[in-house]
Structures are given as structure tokens and as C-alpha cells.
Amino acid sequence: MTSHVLGTQLLYGGSGILLVLLGLWSFLVHAPLLRKLIAINVMGAGVFHLLVAIAYRGIDTPPDPVPHALVLTGIVVAVSATALALAFGKRLDRDGD
Amino acid sequence: MIRPLEHIVIPSGLIALGGLLGWSLFLAITGETGDRLAEIALARVPDSGVSNPVTSVLLNFRAYDTLLELAVLLTALLGIWSLGAAGPGFQKAASVLEGMVAGFVPLLILSAGYMLWVGAYAPGGAFQAGALLGAAGVMLALAGHRNAGLPSEDRLRPLVALGVFVFAITGVLLAVVGGGFLTYPAGLAKWLILIIETAATLSIGATLAAAYLGGRPAPEHATRESA
């Protein structure tokens, strides 16, 4: 593996970790449900980004398909959780009126 | 005003965590193990019945993950339904938007079919196709179609269950005929994957659109009133 590939993996993998930390921070300090959901989705995006980064093996080499499949699964799980949590929120709004 | 938890404890904890994670990632990537599963997976793609490596992993090598993933999507929808009925929906759209939607929706459905088919050898597949179908449903809902183009509840239920059902039954039947759970016989893999993906696409599309409505679909008579 060339140093360029390594550098790319580290750059994108590192930014994935940064996204996780930013999302975690927002999740911990912001109370509204929507902000918490955006935060957790950004966290998830960070983890997915990390997986995509380690799957990368250079511009001319086919990437590792296994992390890609994991991320696709993760995306669908994330949207499912988001939709369910928003339905909880909607129910609470309705009851609050 | 300084709140110690929010302004000192959490940020410094996160910075420490970030350092630890970054360091671990550096060591993990630069470590000796190198190649991971990539070579094995790419070498076996020709045996999988499809030539898109990601589809090979999703629908063949790690098909069991995908089965449970579809179950997660179904769980979310059933959970949403248990929390209450859908809201009153959007107002009937203006004729311009209505016209746009009328043009867009068939286009989305066509693209979904295309995406499903090319997923075997090019980027795409059941999830992307299902998402396009879901998007068509969202557009219909935005244009004022109360049930987002979905059928009535007693026909919607089999539709959202279809993907998991075809997947699971295929798995069990393959186990019964002796191959093992979800072990596709050589030669049949391509067709079995296409059947499973088609069922999954329909279910994913219907589930996403139904999830967008945010509650149990309105009963049949109410739909007729609004139409």
C-alpha cells in the first residue's frame, strides 16, 4: 500500500472520528429531540465515513466491498431509527396539546 | 455563564477521547495486517451470481445481515404504527406542483426498476431502488395524496412484510432442500438474488413511504373522501 493511500485513509478516517466527536458533543449538550437526532445521524455518518475510508485502496485499485456493505446496512438502520424516534416525538407533541 | 459540565467536562473528555481514537486509528491502519477481507471477497465475487462486489456481499456472503436489516426497517414501521394514526396530511397541491409530481413519480418508479436491475453488475441495488420508490411516495404525500400512493392497510401489510418474507422463506427452503440456510445452489444464485431483491425493493419503498406518513394509514373510506 502506498503512502498516498495511507494518507488518504488517515485523512478521511480521521475526519470520520472528528464527525463522531462533534455529533457526540451535540448529542450530550442539546436537549431538543430533533437536534439529538441530527447529532446521532452525524455520529453515524462519522462511523460510516471511517469504514469507507479504510475500504479505500487507491484510485486504481478496487476498494474492499465488505465495509461498503456494512455501511449500506448501517444507513438503513439509521433511517429506521430516525423515523421511529420522530414518531415518538410526534406522539409526545400531540399529547402535549 | 460557565456551566462546568457543558463547558469543561464534556469538551475535555471529548478531546481526550479524540486523541485516543485518532491514535488507535493510526496504529490500526499502519499495522501489519493490511489486506483485510478485500482480496478474499473480490476473488469470490464471480461465484456469487452477481458481479457488483457490494451486492455480492449484501445479498450473498453476508445475506443474513441484510435479512435482519430488513427486519429492523419493518420494526421501525410497526413501532410507528403502534404510536398512532397518521396526521391529516398535506393540503392538495397547486396544479403546477401536481403536474410536476405527475411527471416525476413515473420517472422515479422507472429509475427504481432500472437501479434494481443494474445492481447486479453496476452501482445500485435493492436499497437504492427502494429509496427511489420511497421518494416517489414522499412526493405524492407532499402533493396532498393522503396515503402517499400506498394501498389500504390490509393490502399494505403484506406489501411491507414481503421483503423479509421472501428472504426468510428462501433461506429456510434452501436449508430444507439440503444446501444450508441461505446457501444458494450454483447457477440459481443470480435468480434467487434477483427475486429477493425485487421483493425487498417493493417492501423498502412501501415501508419508507409509510414511515413518512408518520402513523397508521387512514382507513379506506377516508382516502376516498380526500381523493
Place this chain on the structure above:
Amino acid sequence: MNLLLALFDLLLTLTLVGLAVVTLTSREPRRAVILFIAFGLLLALVWARLRAPDLALAEAAIGAGLSGALMLAAARRASDRNSVSTEGSNREDAP
């Protein structure tokens, strides 16, 4: 060639992280959601760059598109509620 690509990578990464920061610090719900959708679309672009076109499609359609649509509906309810409940008082959430 490599240097150019590295610069491009750096630019993409900085934009992505910057977009995440403004998304997460937006108080107004609708604004936050729209920024989140933009973030998802940019992420899809980055993944296309990393040779993950399947994921780019899925992220654009599901991660940004459908999650975004779901959140926009919630954001609209939130702003409706806010404009009702804070009528006549200071609107803390105003952009």
C-alpha cells in the same frame, strides 16, 4: 497529480467538517435540517471520490433524502409550535 488530489481531498474534508459544525450549532430546526441534508449530499460526493458509488447513491437517497424529508416534517411542526407558544415573548430560537 498526487498533490492535486491531496489538495482536493483536504478541501473536501474541511468543507465536510465545517458543514457538520454549522449543522450541529444551528438552533433553528428547519435551518439545521437543511444543513444536515447538504451535509449528507456532500458526504455522498466524498464517498463517490472514495470509489464507493453504491454508498454515494444510498446516502444521497436515504441518508440525506429520506432522513431529511422525515426531519423536515418534524422541523415544520417544531417551528409551528414555537411560533404559537412564544407569541408575544422573546423568541430564543429565532435565527
Place this chain on the structure above:
Amino acid sequence: MIDALPLAVTLPLIGALAVTVWPAHARGLGLAGALITAVSALTVTTEVWSRGALRADLGGWGAPLGIALEADGLSAAFLAMANLVALAVSVYAGGYFKRETARHFWPLWLLLWSALNGLFLAADLFNLYVTLELLGLSAAALGALTGTREAVAANLRYLLVGLLGSMSYLLGVALVYAAYGVLDIGLVAEAVEPGPVAWTAMTLMIGGLILKAALFPMHFWLPPAHANAPAPVSAALSALVVKAAFYLALRLWLDVFAPVLGEAAANLLGILGAGAVVWGSWRALRAERLKLLAAYSTVAQMGYLFIAFPLLAATPPGLARENLLAAVVLLALTHGFAKAGLFLAAGMVQKTAGHDRIDELGGAAQALPAATFAIGLAGVALIGLPPSGTFLAKWMMLEQAMILGLWWWLVVMMVGTLLAAAYIFRVLSRAFNREPTPYRFVNDASTELPALLLGLIATFGLGIAAQPLWRLLEQGAFG
């Protein structure tokens, strides 16, 4: 012969689909699904018992490319407990839910059951993530079925905390894959080397799991979520769902990260466990509602399980360690039966009295002798009186703590036991504070017998017949 392992996950899934499609027959189809699921899972346990560890390579690819399911003694033991409890909960739920709620309960319940079986049998780190999410989403939706504002709010919080825990776990999995390039638990275990990567991955994964297991001080979400759920759901959440997170933490600890571990990490978990025992028991003693008491008692009981980590870490491999591990499993299983029995009985009391305030329970408890008796039996097991499984398990843990000279764990466990005795007797004294009334012992068989049976298993079954568990757990390593 068809492999029993994938069936234990797929059959409840297919049952859930049937109930989804024909909601009008939710109860009948759901009970049928529950029965065949339990039979398939118990088949797995008996096969492990007679033939040793099982493994099924799904898709026929084998590790590292494919996903496998595995059952050894540890998973078979948890699987058997979970499926027996879930069957009892199903019978109870058949009589508990009205038609409208039943339509929503049964599909979600069978999906949760599928996730549980999938989790106990999984042999792949990412597959475990998917089962964790399936478990978390179905559990939160079930918990909100009472529909009260408290229940919805508490279970939304539970959902969010669960998502945070899964995210932490997934980040750990991503690190593992980056470093070792495999996801199969056995292969990861071979590849793991002590160092910062393994240490960070372990912290992330086990950290996410203890959030889901509600280990003190991350327990804050549990009492409202469990206390406000419908009784059969509370039983499943408290007895099974948090237990699944503990099982997975134990599994990762023993099978994957054993070489990485320092005693410091084990001691940290033990200290949090001790905090849980004391705080949870104290809050249970002060609780005004029976279901809240039961929920805080779960916080405390999870604490005992985590005290096992420092004891296990300090015990050298050998017979003593095997016995200690078996004692921990026995404790977890007994608590599963006992807590499910307690919640089911509490549900009947609540339904009869219209409330579950402990101070005003006298009459209602008196009217339901079977429920009161079930609460008593479950109480015996929760305190750890002989002949319950808890008594044996705690005794062995105390003995090992004494041998190791780690007397402070001993003190914590004694304090917890005394507090447990206090909160259980507080409930029972309310139940017996009136003249006996001439009601029948059993009033509604389908709801009272499950609770009673669970209590009996916890107190007598596992206590007296603990020997088979030892034999089952010997079916350890995969061939």
C-alpha cells in the same frame, strides 16, 4: 436434518410477518409463533447439551467471508432461559392485552424475540450490531405500548440511549476491522494483540454495552422505561433485554479481549457494579410503586453480575474460575426468571387494584393469592435465600471473594442482600396485613400460572437442579 441454529432466529421472524399480515388473528398466530420459536431454541440447547458446541455457516461461505451462528454452553444456557421466560411472557400476554393493543404487541414482540435469539447465537461482530439495533428498536416500541405520556417519553429516552450505545459499539467494530480485517469472533480473538487498538476497541464496545445494560451510573433511563411499560413488556425488558447486553459484554470479555485486559478495567466494572447494588437497592427500598421497585431492583441485580468481572479477572484459570463463571451465569439466569415472575405478578396486582402503589396494596394482593405467592417466590430468589439459584450463586461468589482476600466485594454483596430483603419484605408485609379473604387461589390461569411457574423455577428449579447448568457450560470451546 435442518440446522436448528438459523431456525431459532428465522421462525420468530416468520411468526412476526404472519401477525403483521393478519392482525385480526394476532393472538392465535402469535402464540403459535411463540411455541415453535421456544421449541426450536430449546432444541438448540438440548443439542449443545448432548453433542457439544454447534456452528452453522450461513450461505455456506464460512469465516471470514460469510457469517456464522454458534452455540456453546454459555449461549445455550442464556438461550434456554430467554426462551422459557419469553414463552411464559407470551402466555401471559395472550390474556393481558386487549384486541387493539394485541395487534401492535405481537409482531413487535416476535421481532424482539428474534433479535434475542439472534444475539445469543451470533458469531460475527457486525451481525451483533444489527441484532442490537433490532433489539433496541423493538424494545422501545413495545415499552411505549401503554401509550401514557410517561411511557412514551421514557421509552424515547431509552431508544436514544440505546442508539448511542450501538454507535459506540459500531465504532469499536470499525476499529477492529481496520486493525485485524475480520469480523468473525473466533478469528478476531486469534488476531487480537494487547495494545492501544484492542484496548480502545474494547472500551468502545463494552462501554456501549454497559450503557444498554444500564450499569450504574448509566442506569438513569431504565427505571422509568421499565416501570411504565405494559407488565409483560416490563418483564421481558428487565429479565431479558438488559441481560442480553450483559451476555454480550461477558462473551466479548471472555472470548475476544481476554489477553488485552488489565485488572484495572475489571475493577472499574466491579466498582460500578458495587455502586449499582447499593444505589439500586436503596432506591428500590424507597420506591412508592411496585413496578418501580422491580425496575430499581433490576439496576441492583445487574450490579452483582458486573461484580463478577474483578473476581473472574483475579481468579487464575482452573476449576475455581469455571465454578465462578457458572455461578455468575446461574445468578443471571435466576434473576431472569425471578424478575419476569415479579413483573408479571405486579402486572396482575396493578390490573386488579387499578394502581401499584405499595402502601395501598393490601386488599388487592389479598384478593390474588397466586400473584402474591409468585411475588414471594420471586422475592426469595431476588434476596438470595435458600433454596434459590441466587443463594447458591452468591454463596460461590462470596466464597471466591474470601479466598482471594477481596473482602470489600463481600461487604457490598452482603449490604445488597440485606437491602433486598428489606424491600421484598416491605411489599410482602403489605400483602399480608389483612385477614385472609375467601377468594380462590388461582383466578385467571393464563396470567397467574406463568408468573407462578417463573417464580417456582427461580426458587426451586435452578436452586436444586443447578447441576445440569454446570454440565452445559462445560460444552465450551468449539471443535
